[in-house]
Each structure stands twice: as structure tokens, then as C-alpha cells.
């Protein structure tokens with residue numbers, strides 16, 4: 001469960017990116033987050049992931065108020081979260097396989113068990129045959145699949161995706177959405193941020209709409 005109670009975020013320099021947001025996402029829900037460029041979508045996702053802290057209000061993720069937990073406890077919260085960033089953050093100095101292995105290395109998984117998980121995640125996104133390649137040789141859509149594999153390899157309970165279909169054509173975007181649906185079907189809580197609402201309309205899910213840091217209808 002994700003709950004925001006009167007959450008505001010003011011960045012150093014004074015800009016208020018989010019203003020008094022209150023909402024709740026139930027465990028296992030798939031929800032969209034819409035809004036213009038600069039509306040505050042990425043900021044909201046970063047608050048859930050504990051990458052940014054709220055300036056006011058409570059951000060509660062799986063029963064823990066992130067505003068009050070210690071820096072040392074944050075890794076335990078992040079263990080349950082998978083993140084797909086807008087700018088991919090792919091490492092081009094290593095293979096597709098090693099990119100997906102990275103979160104498991106950080107979390108201290110046993111290497112053999114981790115290898116099985118990496119292959120399972122790559123299989124899920126249709127990239128198993130490409131595990132030895134450098135990601136530079138993947139298409140944009142395949143790179144996005146790589147990011148999804150890396151985000152789900154540790155089987156998080158919550159998946160946060162920032163513009164996951166941003167640069168993809170419509171057919172490919174639908175394929176990516178089908179992947180998210182398959183994670184949703186096995187109980188993962190999913191929040192997908194995008195500025196383009198046309199794709200969201202096809203999925204009949206709840207849409208949270210942000211404009212200038214506040215919810216609109």
C-alpha cells in the first residue's frame with residue numbers, strides 16, 4: 001500500500017514541485033500518473049522510492065513512513081521497489097546480463113541463484129537470446145525491456161515506471177504495457193507515469209492527474 005497524506009515537496013532553491021497531495025494506492029493496484037512535463041510526476045515517484053524526501057506530510061509505503069525512517073533503513077524499503085527511470089540508466093561498459101545482475105549484486109544475492117533470476121527476468125521480457133550483447137546494440141524498445149528486466153529481477157512488490165513507453169511507437173508501447181499487465185496479474189502494485197494519456201485510456205485503470213504539483217480531475 002502506498003499512501004500520501006498532505007505531501008509537499010520543495011526543492012533546494014525554493015521551487016515547490018508537489019503541493020499538499022493526499023492519495024492512496026492499494027496493494028496490487030495498477031494506477032497511471034498523468035500530467036504535463038514538469039507537473040511533478042518524477043518527483044512523486046522519487047518520494048515513493050525514498051530517493052527524495054517530502055518537505056511536509058507523510059509518505060507511507062508498506063506501513064512505513066518514509067519521512068521518519070533513518071537513512072540506514074532505506075535500503076530495506078528499496079528492496080521491495082522496482083524502478084524504471086526515464087533516462088534508462090543503462091551501463092554500456094557491461095553486457096545485458098550484467099546490467100540485470102547489478103541490483104542482485106547490490107542486494108548481496110548468492111551468485112548462482114542470482115544468475116537463474118537474471119535469466120528468468122530476461123526470458124520474461126524476451127531478451128534471453130541477447131544476454132551476452134552490449135546493450136548499445138539493442139534497439140530503443142529492447143533497451144526499455146532491459147530496464148524492465150533489471151527493475152523486476154529482485155521480484156519487487158511495487159513497480160514504479162517513469163515514461164516507460166515515451167520514445168516507442170504505439171505497437172511497441174502496447175507490448176510494454178502488456179508486460180506491465182502480466183506483473184499486475186501476479187499481484188505487483190504498479191504506478192506508471194506518462195504525459196501522454198492516449199495509451200492509458202485503453203487500459204481502463206485509475207488515472208491520477210497532476211498539474212503544477214496538484215491533482216486535477
Ligand SMILES: Nc1ncnc2c1ncn2[C@@H]1O[C@H](COP(=O)(O)OP(=O)(O)OP(=O)(O)O)[C@@H](O)[C@H]1O
Nearest residue numbers: 011015017035036037038039040041042043044195
Ligand atoms: N532536483 C531538483 N531541483 C530543483 N528543481 C527540481 C528538481 N527536480 C525537479 N525539479 C523541478 O520540479 C518540477 C517537477 O519536476 P518533475 O521532474 O517531477 O516533473 P515531471 O512531471 O516528471 O516532468 P517530466 O515529464 O518533464 O519529467 C519541475 O519544474 C522541475 O524543474
